[in-house]
Amino acid sequence: xxxxxxxxxxxxxxxxxxxxxxxxxxxxxxxxxxxxxxxxxxxxxxxxxxxxxxxxxxxxxxxxxxxxxxxxxxxxxxxxxxxxxxxxxxxxxxxxxxxxxxxxxxxxxxxxxxxxxxxxxxxxxxxxxxxxxxxxxxxxxxxxxxxxxxxxxxxxxxxxxxxxxxxxxxxxxxxxxxxxxxxxxxxxxxxxxxxxxxxxxxxxxxxxxxxxxxxxxxxxxxxxxxxxxxxxxxxxxxxxxx
Numbered sequence: 001x002x003x004x005x006x007x008x009x010x011x012x013x014x015x016x017x018x019x020x021x022x023x024x025x026x027x028x029x030x031x032x033x034x035x036x037x038x039x040x041x042x043x044x045x046x047x048x049x050x051x052x053x054x055x056x057x058x059x060x061x062x063x064x065x066x067x068x069x070x071x072x073x074x075x076x077x078x079x080x081x082x083x084x085x086x087x088x089x090x091x092x093x094x095x096x097x098x099x100x101x102x103x104x105x106x107x108x109x110x111x112x113x114x115x116x117x118x119x120x121x122x123x124x125x126x127x128x129x130x131x132x133x134x135x136x137x138x139x140x141x142x143x144x145x146x147x148x149x150x151x152x153x154x155x156x157x158x159x160x161x162x163x164x165x166x167x168x169x170x171x172x173x174x175x176x177x178x179x180x181x182x183x184x185x186x187x188x189x190x191x192x193x194x195x196x197x198x199x200x201x202x203x204x205x206x207x208x209x210x211x212x213x214x215x216x217x218x219x220x221x222x223x224x225x226x227x228x229x230x231x232x233x234x235x236x237x238x239x240x241x242x
Contacts, residue, residue: 138163
């Protein structure tokens with residue numbers, strides 16, 4: 001009796017095993033996944049890059065500038081905020097020298113500042129040269145406006161000088177050279193005009209030491225930033241994508 005039961009159990013197990021094998025042999029195959037569609041590419045398999053905001057600004061400036069003159073641009077963090085700015089220095093095609101301008105744009109393509117000529121950057125401030133030197137500053141100083149930089153460009157003062165040797169030492173606007181302010185006796189004084197309506201030599205002059213101390217309050221004694229200017233040409237603009 002026990003042998004009969006054992007044979008029946010073995011027979012049942014064999015049937016189950018064969019049934020399972022049959023199911024596995026006839027299982028439906030798993031469908032293969034389709035390969036993802038690749039973006040379109042050019043014939044040389046190089047993806048097409050959209051021009052950057054900076055490139056668009058430069059291309060527009062190149063169209064408008066005087067082709068007979070040299071023009072420059074640079075991409076550099078000139079205000080110390082951790083993001084590069086675009087600096088474009090160019091002269092429009094109107095032939096007017098005083099139209100030599102510099103424009104500063106942020107990463108969004110917004111113009112943040114503009115001035116005549118090439119400004120000098122110190123991160124926390126900049127010196128923007130005047131379009132003319134009609135006073136008596138001489139070779140030591142080109143008159144400039146100082147701007148403090150902290151998200152915005154805020155005008156601080158205008159700076160001019162008086163070189164006593166100019167105009168044969170004659171009075172300036174009927175005002176004699178201020179010997180009392182020239183404490184180091186080098187024949188040169190400075191005017192720091194904090195009123196935009198101010199005018200040298202009507203303002204109070206200061207000597208070199210006082211001028212440098214005032215200037216260091218804004219520059220922090222830092223050297224000027226070495227801005228990597230390059231010629232504004234189609235080739236250099238295109239090179240920004242590479």
